[in-house]
Amino acid sequence: MLKIAIPTVAGPFLACYSTQGLARLDFPQPSRQNNPETASADLSAPAQKWHAATTRALKQILSGQPPDALPPLDLSVGTEFQKRVWHALCQIPIGKTQSYAQIAAAIGQPKATRAVGSACGANPIPVLIPCHRVLAAHQRLGGFSGGLDWKRKLLAREGIEFAG
DNA sequence: AGCCAGTCTCGGA
DNA sequence: TCCGAGACTGGCT
Known part of the structure; x- marks a missing residue:
């Protein structure tokens, strides 16, 4: 490595x-x-x-722009569930947000919202895998493994509004 | 606004 | 195996 x-x-x-x-x-x-x-x-x-x-x-x-190309990502360290979540995160366009519940629904397990949160926290490639674009219900900020300041900063760069 | 139970995955004992 | 802890939710007080 x-x-x-x-x-x-x-x-x-x-x-x-x-x-x-x-x-x-x-x-x-x-x-x-x-x-x-x-x-x-x-x-x-x-x-x-x-x-x-x-x-x-x-x-x-x-700088708030969509990347025109990403390197290949080695997600082999994650479990199947985590890989599904991370893949779903990659589908969120820049400037948009999804809730933990929406991600859960997207991978076919609408009740696994809390598990989705765990998977986000276990994401080995923050920023490129946009875990910061996932908010809790009603646009609440939720949490962030790298520190909530980062989450706020990254969201602000993309022009995303959130509560609190 | 705050508390509580329901729900699912993961890691440690 | 079993158990407890989470970047959650929705409902009730």
Whole structure:
């Protein structure tokens, strides 16, 4: 697994690439300054391509634009249920939101709203998999594993209104 | 506005 | 296995 930072206006995100594609993306973490990271020159040829696509997509999303291309995502770590949820999240267009109940209904298990919340929290690739576009019922903010500030910030960038 | 039970998945004991 | 905890909901007070 190759780890490499992606500098953005919001700070350095940390991307991890497996042999299948982008395996995870972490929000900037202030305390991790000197951890060993792969230099971009050490990435395999396909990984360099993925890295370019990831960087581009990330910056586009952070500036409120829809990404024109995403790298392949390696979601093999998740359970079947989680993969279904993550896939459903990818269907939400930028600037729109869905509720946990709507996601649950979309994957055919309308009562699994709470489980959907758990799956969102377990999402290894926030931002690219738009977990921030999922709100609780009646446009309430709900929660966010990376911190509610991030959720508010990302939603604001997409021009989304929410309660509270 | 706040409390409560119903519901489903996941991870640890 | 079993059990408890969640980024939830809808109904009731």
